[in-house]
Amino acid sequence: MNIDAGIRLDSFELIAYGLDDNIDLALPALLLAADEYPNLDANRYLAELDRLADLALTQEICIAADECDAARRLALFLGGQCGFTGNVRNYYDPKNSFLNDVLDRRVGIPITLSLVLIEVGRRLGLPMVGIGLPGHFVAGCQNEHGDTMLIDMFNGGVTVSHDECVSRLSAIGIAFDPAQHLKPVTSKVFLCRMLANLRAIYVRNSDVDRTIRVVERMTCLCADEAECYRYIGNRFLRNDRAIEAARCFKQYLHHQPHSEHSNEVRETLSDLLTKRALRN
Numbered sequence: 001m002n003i004d005a006g007i008r009l010d011s012f013e014l015i016a017y018g019l020d021d022n023i024d025l026a027l028p029a030l031l032l033a034a035d036e037y038p039n040l041d042a043n044r045y046l047a048e049l050d051r052l053a054d055l056a057l058t059q060e061i062c063i064a065a066d067e068c069d070a071a072r073r074l075a076l077f078l079g080g081q082c083g084f085t086g087n088v089r090n091y092y093d094p095k096n097s098f099l100n101d102v103l104d105r106r107v108g109i110p111i112t113l114s115l116v117l118i119e120v121g122r123r124l125g126l127p128m129v130g131i132g133l134p135g136h137f138v139a140g141c142q143n144e145h146g147d148t149m150l151i152d153m154f155n156g157g158v159t160v161s162h163d164e165c166v167s168r169l170s171a172i173g174i175a176f177d178p179a180q181h182l183k184p185v186t187s188k189v190f191l192c193r194m195l196a197n198l199r200a201i202y203v204r205n206s207d208v209d210r211t212i213r214v215v216e217r218m219t220c221l222c223a224d225e226a227e228c229y230r231y232i233g234n235r236f237l238r239n240d241r242a243i244e245a246a247r248c249f250k251q252y253l254h255h256q257p258h259s260e261h262s263n264e265v266r267e268t269l270s271d272l273l274t275k276r277a278l279r280n
Helices: 011-017 026-036 042-056 067-079 099-105 110-123 162-171 187-204 208-221 223-238 242-255 262-279
Strands: 128-131 138-142 148-152 158-160
Touching (some): 026 099, 026 110, 026 187, 026 208, 042 099, 042 110, 067 110, 067 138, 067 148, 099 110, 110 128, 187 208, 208 223, 208 242, 223 242
């Protein structure tokens, strides 16, 4: 897929409004990365996914017994010969959440590595989906009987059994429910989860500009995400970051002028602005 070289950031909003579960997720993911890299050449990275798919056809994937076996072989190819793996040394590096950086550096977090596998797999006609296991995103391949094979790209492309799911979730106090936990995520949820990872990193680093930018993208996908502005504003406020808190509260009121919390936020914002004016 080639896109207009002049495509700009507002293109993400156009895609978000018309997003469905059949769209190539690589394109909106690259448009999100363009927030950080304004001169990003999306076509270059779409071509890299095409190249990986073509290269995979020269490997043992071509003798797979079925689609899920092909997906398993593809994952091992990407994790082995191509070197895609989890960034265990610097998990919270924002670059792990940008598809262009993941393709360049061959390291990432579970969701972006799963995205690489899914998009390469889809180019090969494989029925790949994203599976949002609590605490660890994986890719899935669904066979003709409706069964889902899970693949963990963060750990080199290994498959994950039912018993391993039970064990992983039990370790964080969650009872494994296949009907709930193995349900493929929608495209909007997929992108929102990518953005949520970035939001957590930016809040942790008190990077208010990038935090607001990310939440703005999230509101394009789901209006309810505007509530994040109030949450983040209160978090900044508790850490005596009044200026940052005020900016978040202003964004909240812009998106939610008549919510049940709007008057409370207005009062808090008014107090912050009054205190700031008294100091000037």
